Amino acid sequence: MKASLLYRIAAGILVLFFLGHTFGFRQTNPPFGVDAVVAAMQSVHFDLQGSSRTYWDLYSGLGFSSSAYLLFFAVLAWQLGGLPAATLASMRVITWAFAVCFAAVTIVCVRYMFIIPAGFCAATTVCLAAAARRSGVPARPET
Numbered sequence: 289m290k291a292s293l294l295y296r297i298a299a300g301i302l303v304l305f306f307l308g309h310t311f312g313f314r315q316t317n318p319p320f321g322v323d324a325v326v327a328a329m330q331s332v333h334f335d336l337q338g339s340s341r342t343y344w345d346l347y348s349g350l351g352f353s354s355s356a357y358l359l360f361f362a363v364l365a366w367q368l369g370g371l372p373a374a375t376l377a378s379m380r381v382i383t384w385a386f387a388v389c390f391a392a393v394t395i396v397c398v399r400y401m402f403i404i405p406a407g408f409c410a411a412t413t414v415c416l417a418a419a420a421r422r423s424g425v426p427a428r429p430e431t
Contacts, residue, residue, distance in 0.1 A: 291376055294419035295369030298412050302362035305408040310355040314348060361386075365416070368423075376423035383423045387416035 316322055329343040368376065368383065376383060394409035 289418070289422075291373070291419040291422040292369045292371075294415045294422065295365045298415035298419065299362045299365035299369060301408060301412050301415065302358055302365060305405070305412070306355055306358040306362060308404070308408075309351070309358060313351040313354075361390075361412075368419070373423070380420070380424055383416075383420035387413065387420045390416050 316326055326344070329347060331342070333340050333342055335341075364386070368379075368386075371379075390409060390413040394406065394413045397406040397409045
């Protein structure tokens with residue numbers, strides 16, 4: 289499989305991850321029994337460097353920031369998928385850094401999150417690592 293296709297697959301996975309995260313990270317499920325915690329996060333205000341904030345504000349801000357990163361990573365993967373093989377071969381540090389970054393995120397998701405984000409991260413990592421591996425070899429000319 290070509291690196292370009294692997295980057296495009298990674299971009300698709302990342303868009304789905306972005307959508308799921310953006311619309312789901314602030315949802316709660318009553319059987320989890322976290323309503324009291326969420327209510328406390330939303331109701332206790334404190335001064336943070338001159339702004340009145342709650343822990344819910346901080347949680348939401350971090351969640352929406354994560355969504356923005358996911359969307360950026362999707363765009364980056366899509367753009368890498370459109371580059372010629374020779375260009376990708378000259379960008380080994382970037383392609384491998386992208387894959388290693390997602391490997392680290394996968395570890396964090398496995399340790400601190402749950403199966404769905406861990407699965408999205410793992411699938412993205414596999415695509416990015418395979419694409420980075422293939423990006424190091426310039427394509428053979430057609431004969």
